Amino acid sequence: MAEQNQGPLGVVHQQIAEASQLIQLPNTIETILKHPKRKVEVQFPVEMDDGHTQMFTGYRTQHNDVLGPVKGGLRFYPQTDEEETEALAAWMTFKCALVQIPHGGAKGGVVCDPSLLSDREIRQVSRGYTEALFDLLGPNKDVPAPDVYTDPKIMSVMMDTYSRMAGGHEPGVITGKLPLVGGSKARESATARGAVYIIEKMLEKENKRAEDVRVAVQGFGNAGQIAARLLYDMGCKIVSVSDSKAALYEENGLDIPRAQQAKAGNGLQEYGENYMLENNMDILYTEADILIPAAMEGVITEKNAERVKAPKIMELANGPTTPEADHILKDQGQQVYPDILVNAGGVIVSYLESVQNHMNYYWSEDVINERMKAFILEAYEQTEKSAYEHKTTNRNGAMTFAIGRLQEAMGYRGWI
Ligand SMILES: NC(=O)C1=CN([C@@H]2O[C@H](COP(=O)(O)OP(=O)(O)OC[C@H]3O[C@@H](n4cnc5c(N)ncnc54)[C@H](O)[C@@H]3O)[C@@H](O)[C@H]2O)C=CC1
Numbered sequence: 001m002a003e004q005n006q007g008p009l010g011v012v013h014q015q016i017a018e019a020s021q022l023i024q025l026p027n028t029i030e031t032i033l034k035h036p037k038r039k040v041e042v043q044f045p046v047e048m049d050d051g052h053t054q055m056f057t058g059y060r061t062q063h064n065d066v067l068g069p070v071k072g073g074l075r076f077y078p079q080t081d082e083e084e085t086e087a088l089a090a091w092m093t094f095k096c097a098l099v100q101i102p103h104g105g106a107k108g109g110v111v112c113d114p115s116l117l118s119d120r121e122i123r124q125v126s127r128g129y130t131e132a133l134f135d136l137l138g139p140n141k142d143v144p145a146p147d148v149y150t151d152p153k154i155m156s157v158m159m160d161t162y163s164r165m166a167g168g169h170e171p172g173v174i175t176g177k178l179p180l181v182g183g184s185k186a187r188e189s190a191t192a193r194g195a196v197y198i199i200e201k202m203l204e205k206e207n208k209r210a211e212d213v214r215v216a217v218q219g220f221g222n223a224g225q226i227a228a229r230l231l232y233d234m235g236c237k238i239v240s241v242s243d244s245k246a247a248l249y250e251e252n253g254l255d256i257p258r259a260q261q262a263k264a265g266n267g268l269q270e271y272g273e274n275y276m277l278e279n280n281m282d283i284l285y286t287e288a289d290i291l292i293p294a295a296m297e298g299v300i301t302e303k304n305a306e307r308v309k310a311p312k313i314m315e316l317a318n319g320p321t322t323p324e325a326d327h328i329l330k331d332q333g334q335q336v337y338p339d340i341l342v343n344a345g346g347v348i349v350s351y352l353e354s355v356q357n358h359m360n361y362y363w364s365e366d367v368i369n370e371r372m373k374a375f376i377l378e379a380y381e382q383t384e385k386s387a388y389e390h391k392t393t394n395r396n397g398a399m400t401f402a403i404g405r406l407q408e409a410m411g412y413r414g415w416i
Pocket residue numbers: 073146147148149150191218219220221222223224242243244245280294295296297316317318343344346347
């Protein structure tokens with residue numbers, strides 16, 4: 001049954017309800033999982049380059065900390081709001097539980113369009129947000145990280161602001177920093193690489209060659225662009241890529257290094273007019289073996305799920321598929337690999353970054369990739385095993401496994 005709220009919060013509540021029903025979860029636990037521990041809205045002033053002062057609004061939701069300090073990204077995005085932040089924080093709780101790292105879930109956002117801000121203004125927004133939330137953050141409380149339109153430079157400035165206020169070096173307060181100031185190697189590519197490890201394993205199980213696999217990737221930022229490049233380097237045919245302004249399509253496979261060059265220049269459209277899809281969203285309906293939504297929430301809904309042709313949908317974005325669309329895709333025989341599994345490489349390496357910060361000793365890229373691979377492939381096996389045992393979808397498989405761990409921890413800690 002569809003819940004009234006069809007935004008991201010309605011989506012995550014429906015996902016919790018479906019999984020809870022499958023494992024006959026006690027009502028109290030389902031209720032706890034539908035309510036964040038804390039959500040805050042902050043307003044802070046920033047002096048703009050022209051001398052005037054502008055107020056900015058920021059959000060942070062700490063969803064559930066039964067497994068450890070809460071953790072989750074921060075987006076600088078004009079349309080971000082309290083509801084989106086709360087939904088994304090809940091997904092972080094289930095993601096961390098699924099991949100078995102000792103963290104709870106959180107998420108944050110600042111309402112702004114960084115493409116309209118100078119570097120100095122972005123830095124001041126990062127400082128203002130950190131100052132406003134200082135009391136709630138900390139290596140053992142809440143550890144933010146990058147998400148949409150935020151990057152390692154922003155994370156480094158936030159770490160600097162927190163450290164100054166705390167009166168000592170505190171690298172573990174935030175992850176996704178630049179390596180020179182305590183960031184982990186391999187964090188920038190981690191979200192995409194985690195998904196690629198799963199795809200490699202899947203191809204191995206199905207006895208398929210990368211060269212025979214056609215992939216479409218929606219979103220050409222940290223997650224999408226790096227995934228497209230890693231899969232291209234592996235030999236897959238990347239038939240379509242898109243960002244917020246343009247979508248490219250080439251039946252025989254795009255030249256991804258050339259697309260990256262175009263993106264770094266004037267935009268994907270620079271790749272060539274002949275390759276442009278008329279409508280950006282048409283990327284979702286291309287003939288591909290794997291569709292990777294890697295941009296925003298709610299792009300596959302009951303309105304367009306019937307048009308999606310790819311037999312496998314790997315959710316590199318958070319929340320791209322609504323529950324109604326999930327049901328349509330299942331009836332059409334398509335498999336959706338859920339966000340809390342597919343994009344977990346990012347938070348796994350973030351966890352490894354905080355471990356390195358606590359030790360003050362840093363590992364090589366190979367060590368980090370190998371450790372992340374072990375975590376994510378274990379979660380992949382658990383997802384399929386749980387889906388098989390409950391005769392259900394991979395999303396419900398992942399959610400029931402994660403909820404089972406949360407339930408057990410709540411019991412041990414005496415919450416229930
Ligand atoms: N950065 C990370 O470590 C992680 C990111 N994610 C998720 O991955 C998704 C993408 O995040 P990032 O790549 O980090 O952000 P990003 O800021 O690096 O890139 C976002 C990309 O999405 C594109 N985009 C925005 N609206 C679009 C639209 N309507 N159609 C097509 N493309 C559109 C933008 O043009 C840009 O290329 C988000 O859902 C995020 O929550 C999930 C786990 C970790």
